Amino acid sequence: xxxxxxxxxxxxxxxxxxxxxxxxxxxxxxxxxxxxxxxxxxxxxxxxxxxxxxxxxxxxxxxxxxxxxxxxxxxxxxxxxxxxxxxxxxxxxxxxxxxxxxxxxxxxxxxxxxxxxxxxxxxxxxxxxxxxxxxxxxxxxxxxxxxxxxxxxxxxxxxxxxxxxxxxxxxxxxxxxxxxxxxxxxxxxxxxxxxxxxxxxxxxxxxxxxxxxxxxxxxxxxxxxxxxxxxxxxxxxxxxxxxxxx
Amino acid sequence: xxxxxxxxxxxxxxxxxxxxxxxxxxxxxxxxxxxxxxxxxxxxxxxxxxxxxxxxxxxxxxxxxxxxxxxxxxxxxxxxxxxxxxxxxxxxxxxxxxxxxxxxxxxxxxxxxxxxxxxxxxxxxxxxxxxxxxxxxxxxxxxxxxxxxxxxxxxxxxxxxxxxxxxxxxxxxxxxxxxxxxxxxxxxxxxxxxxxxxxxxxxxxxxxxxxxxxxxxxxxxxxxxxxxxxxxxxxxxxxxxxxxxxxxxxxxxxxxxxxxxxxxxxxxxxxxxxxxxxxxxxxxxxxxxxxxxxxxxxxxxxxxxxxxxxxxxxxxxxxxxxxxxxxxxxxxxxxxxxxxxxxxxxxxxxxxxxxxxxxxxxxxxxxxxxxxxxxxxxxxxxxxxxxxxxxxxxxxxxxxxxxxxxxxxxxxxxxxxxxxxxxxxxxxxxxxxxxxxxxxxxxxxxxxxxxxxxxxxxxxxxxxxxxxxxxxxxxxxxxxxxxxxxxxxxxxxxxxxxxxxxxxxxxxxxx
Numbered sequence: 001x002x003x004x005x006x007x008x009x010x011x012x013x014x015x016x017x018x019x020x021x022x023x024x025x026x027x028x029x030x031x032x033x034x035x036x037x038x039x040x041x042x043x044x045x046x047x048x049x050x051x052x053x054x055x056x057x058x059x060x061x062x063x064x065x066x067x068x069x070x071x072x073x074x075x076x077x078x079x080x081x082x083x084x085x086x087x088x089x090x091x092x093x094x095x096x097x098x099x100x101x102x103x104x105x106x107x108x109x110x111x112x113x114x115x116x117x118x119x120x121x122x123x124x125x126x127x128x129x130x131x132x133x134x135x136x137x138x139x140x141x142x143x144x145x146x147x148x149x150x151x152x153x154x155x156x157x158x159x160x161x162x163x164x165x166x167x168x169x170x171x172x173x174x175x176x177x178x179x180x181x182x183x184x185x186x187x188x189x190x191x192x193x194x195x196x197x198x199x200x201x202x203x204x205x206x207x208x209x210x211x212x213x214x215x216x217x218x219x220x221x222x223x224x225x226x227x228x229x230x231x232x233x234x235x236x237x238x239x240x241x242x243x244x245x246x
Numbered sequence: 247x248x249x250x251x252x253x254x255x256x257x258x259x260x261x262x263x264x265x266x267x268x269x270x271x272x273x274x275x276x277x278x279x280x281x282x283x284x285x286x287x288x289x290x291x292x293x294x295x296x297x298x299x300x301x302x303x304x305x306x307x308x309x310x311x312x313x314x315x316x317x318x319x320x321x322x323x324x325x326x327x328x329x330x331x332x333x334x335x336x337x338x339x340x341x342x343x344x345x346x347x348x349x350x351x352x353x354x355x356x357x358x359x360x361x362x363x364x365x366x367x368x369x370x371x372x373x374x375x376x377x378x379x380x381x382x383x384x385x386x387x388x389x390x391x392x393x394x395x396x397x398x399x400x401x402x403x404x405x406x407x408x409x410x411x412x413x414x415x416x417x418x419x420x421x422x423x424x425x426x427x428x429x430x431x432x433x434x435x436x437x438x439x440x441x442x443x444x445x446x447x448x449x450x451x452x453x454x455x456x457x458x459x460x461x462x463x464x465x466x467x468x469x470x471x472x473x474x475x476x477x478x479x480x481x482x483x484x485x486x487x488x489x490x491x492x493x494x495x496x497x498x499x500x501x502x503x504x505x506x507x508x509x510x511x512x513x514x515x516x517x518x519x520x521x522x523x524x525x526x527x528x529x530x531x532x533x534x535x536x537x538x539x540x541x542x543x544x545x546x547x548x549x550x551x552x553x554x555x556x557x558x559x560x561x562x563x564x565x566x567x568x569x570x571x572x573x574x575x576x577x578x579x580x581x582x583x584x585x586x587x588x589x590x591x592x593x594x595x596x597x598x599x600x601x602x603x604x605x606x607x608x609x610x611x612x613x614x615x616x617x618x619x620x621x622x623x624x625x626x627x628x629x630x631x632x633x634x635x636x637x638x639x640x641x642x643x644x645x646x647x648x649x650x651x652x653x654x655x656x657x658x659x660x661x662x663x664x665x666x667x668x669x670x671x672x673x674x675x676x677x678x679x680x681x682x683x684x685x686x687x688x689x690x691x692x693x694x695x696x697x698x699x700x701x702x703x704x705x706x707x708x709x710x711x712x713x714x715x716x717x718x719x720x721x722x723x724x725x726x727x728x729x730x731x732x733x734x735x736x737x738x739x740x741x742x743x744x745x746x747x748x749x750x751x752x753x754x755x756x757x
Contacts, residue, residue: 025320032313035530037566038406040398040635042643042671049643057402066672067327067400075325075402125326130266132326134341135350137372139363140324205362206371210403213321218314219404224638226566227595230578235311236570239534240582 004183007193008175014200021204022212029216033233043224050223057220071125078118078147084111085154092169093176109158116151119144139206146195153192163189252689254731255337255696257703261667263330264339271340271693276389276686279424286433287532290422297421298376302359304420305352305413309360314409319356321403322346328397328407333674334390337693342387345397345407351384352410385423388414390690392682393526393559394631394675411680412528419527427684432523435536439518440485446473446515452488453513460498466752468505470497470513475547477512478591479504481600482520482540482564483555484719492740493722496556499743502750503604506613511553517543520560521719525567526681533563534571541572541586550591553598556741558630558718559679564597565637601717602639604746605649608656614751617659623713624660625745626705627651628698628725629673630718644670650717650742657749662709668701676716678724691724692731699732706734714739 044050056062061079064072088108091097123144126136157163164184174181183189202208215221281291294300309316328345330336335343342348350372357364357373364373374380393408418424434443444452453470460468471477481504487497504511517540524533544552552574554564569575573583575596590596607613627650633639639649647670655661668674677694705711716722716739725739 029313029317032310032316034313035311036570038314038409038636040395040404040406040671041638041646043638045643057404061402063400063404064325064327064402067331067402071325071327122325129326131263131329131341131344132324134266135324135326135329135344135346137324138369139367139371142370202363207320207323209320210323213317214403216313216317217321217404218317219398219406224643226569227575227597228577230569230573230575230580230583232570232580233311236530237580239531240580 003185003190004171004180007171007183007190008180010194010197011175014197018200018203025204025209026212029212033235034218034222035233035236037222037224037226037231038218039222039224040219041224043222045224047223050221054215054221058214071122074118074121074125077114078122081111081115081118084108085115092165092172095169095173112151112155112158116148116155119148119151123148143206143208146199150192150195150199153188153195156188157192161186161188250688250692250731252692254692257700257732259700259704259707261336261697261700264336266341267339268341271334271338271343271390271690272386274390274687274690275386276684277426278385279426279429283426283430283433284419284422284424286436287419287429287529289419289424289429291424292422293378293381294422297378297381301376301381301417301421302355304417305356306360308413308416309356312409312413314406315413317403318349318405318409319353319360322349322353322405325402327400327402328405331397331400332391332407333394333396333677333697334392334690334694337677337696338690342383343390345401348387348391348407349405349410351380351387352414355380381418381421381423384414385418385425388418389425389681389687391680392631392675392677392694393680395635396631396672396675399635399671408680412525414528415526415681416528419529424527425681425684427686428523428526428681432527432532432536435519435521435523435539436532439516439539441519441521441523442485442489444485444488444518446518449488449513449515449518456494456498456501460501464502464752465754466502466505468501468752470501471511472513473515473547474512477510477547477549479509479511479551479553480517480544480547480549481511481513481553481555482517482597483513483600484521484557484560485519486719486723487555488518490719490723492726492737492744493556493719495744495747496741497743499741499745499747499750500555500600502747502752503600503607503613503743506750506752507607512547512549514543514547516546520554520557520564522560522563523681525559525563533567537563537568537571537574540568541574544574545586545589548589550589551594551598552590552596553600553603555600556717556719556743558632558720560719561599562632562636565599568597599639599649601650601653601742604743605640605653608653615657615749616751617657617749619749620658620745621660623658623745624662624709624711625654625658625713625715626662626664626702626711627654627669627715627742628664628676628702628721629669630716630721631673631675631679633717634671634673650715653742654715654745657745662705662711664701664705668697674698674701676718676721676724677728679718679720683720683724692728695724695728695732699729702734703732712738713745715742715745716740717742
């Protein structure tokens with residue numbers, strides 16, 4: 001079996017697991033009731049206010065900023081850089097390339113360094129701060145290694161040993177229409193793609209679930225209006241009609 | 247005060263994050279509940295035979311019933327933002343009192359039994375089997391959490407350790423491991439109607455005595471009525487207010503305010519407890535059962551308004567949960583809630599905090615004060631954790647910080663806030679909340695009070711503060727017991743309405 005076929009299978013499988021896993025998890029979060037009003041107050045009293053609070057939380061990491069400036073700086077740096085890097089990568093999946101992806105290209109290219117720097121800082125904390133060292137599990141370290149590996153192999157292709165990027169794009173454009181095109185075989189590219197596929201697979205079964213999870217966090221997504229609205233979950237409502245909860 | 251059997255932290259003048267001291271409070275354990283105590287609140291007493299399967303099944307049940315638990319088990323990335331936020335960690339250095347580590351006691355088991363990674367790669371993700379030792383560790387550290395939610399303010403995903411602690415305690419109760427202090431009190435509410443187990447006649451007797459005391463002190467015929475049908479306002483207050491010092495001083499304050507306002511009001515012997523320890527043990531059923539007494543009393547007496555006295559967790563339950571649990575509120579569209587809500591006066595929020603009630607009267611100019619009567623006091627205010635982070639007062643977010651301070655400033659001349667990072671939403675728990683207010687947990691109570699004591703000591707030194715005003719029965723009981731360990735006099739703490747009581751001017755009865 002050629003490498004092209006192997007990587008095609010890997011990416012189809014990884015995509016299926018990523019999407020299937022996330023859909024299942026999000027479905028589970030959405031279906032699980034939140035029986036009590038538990039926003040961390042002071043909290044917005046309206047839905048519009050909740051949307052703003054969530055937007056600040058997701059875009060600016062507001063709570064983390066309140067908590068610890070070092071973690072905030074490193075974490076925010078990593079996430080924003082990752083976003084720029086991902087946007088830049090859209091050029092390998094679109095033809096013609098969208099104009100704003102073209103704009104993002106130079107930022108995305110150098111954001112790779114910031115991303116690795118942020119990750120390096122976060123990893124250093126796991127060794128240097130005794131409290132963080134205490135709570136770190138092997139998977140916490142491996143996750144950072146994985147992301148740093150993706151970042152370094154990507155930077156390697158951008159700045160050290162260029163791959164045949166036109167063929168890489170042909171390969172992925174082909175994958176999307178089930179038309180196999182040959183994948184270049186230089187080792188840095190293969191390492192980069194393998195690590196990315198691994199990240200996709202573990203996303204829905206790991207702590208990376210914080211990404212969808214934050215939107216479902218009742219302490220952040222509930223409006224503070226319990227006196228004005230009666231909030232009753234289906235299982236709690238059954239207590240009122242005398243039947244036992246399930 | 248007898249010499250403590252543990253080292254009391256020294257006040258240094260600045261807040262320090264301690265180095266890790268593994269197992270520092272592993273020996274601090276409260277007495278377990280006996281079988282009869284457990285039976286009253288619907289749990290087995292003593293570890294049941296098939297505890298492992300029962301506990302895992304209960305965890306599965308809770309994961310399906312509470313989105314909070316489900317999301318919080320998955321979302322933590324071990325970033326460490328919460329690690330220096332818990333007062334019990336700051337006071338003890340025990341790493342298992344770091345919020346994330348406390349959650350991880352459950353997360354390890356969750357991963358082992360409910361996730362792919364934990365089933366097949368347990369060592370990699372730190373997954374662990376549920377053992378008897380693990381259950382005991384849960385019992386230790388889930389009863390060293392006061393459910394104050396300070397960690398949830400600082401978590402980038404809003405993970406609230408209180409939710410995990412509540413789930414942990416409910417699982418423990420389900421397999422027969424309960425805490426004597428909390429569960430015994432819960433049973434007293436179900437059987438008698440209040441945490442202290444005071445029957446109606448004893449209560450009526452106490453209130454009569456208080457009326458005489460107030461009359462002797464002020465010459466004003468202030469009444470403390472109970473079970474008056476047709477009264478407009480039902481006042482529900484923590485039962486400690488009836489008997490304990492300094493709580494009773496605030497009770498007298500409420501009565502004076504209601505008297506000065508000319509209100510028609512009553513206590514209820516059925517609803518003689520605002521506190522609701524069902525929240526502490528995460529038991530929706532017990533919490534609802536206790537709250538039903540308030541609903542029934544309100545319906546029986548035909549009151550139009552419900553006002554709640556000074557109590558932190560009680561106000562969280564009342565403000566955030568009563569509408570859900572028993573329909574005390576507005577906006578209900580089902581027959582159960584409409585039955586009560588059509589009786590309540592929609593012009594007032596239901597329930598209403600006594601500070602909201604007093605504040606409104608102050609704004610309307612209906613109360614007269616002589617602030618100089620409080621001139622012997624230099625006052626600061628301790629935001630109670632459950633009020634600060636689990637509820638609100640007034641119409642705007644953060645009203646719970648503004649309104650009590652405005653009430654205080656209306657009745658005292660000398661007021662200073664403690665350091666900003668120790669008040670408001672960042673307030674520190676007193677160290678005795680959430681079912682920790684038990685003598686067998688004195689060591690963790692004293693150590694957990696350290697961050698508040700540091701902040702208090704700083705205003706004592708800087709501004710000669712000599713009174714910390716409180717709006718919580720547990721804070722009052724905790725601080726009167728714990729401040730002497732730090733060299734302060736227990737008379738330096740008391741209620742907000744104690745200050746109101748001192749300064750309020752009442753008309754004397756005409757001869």
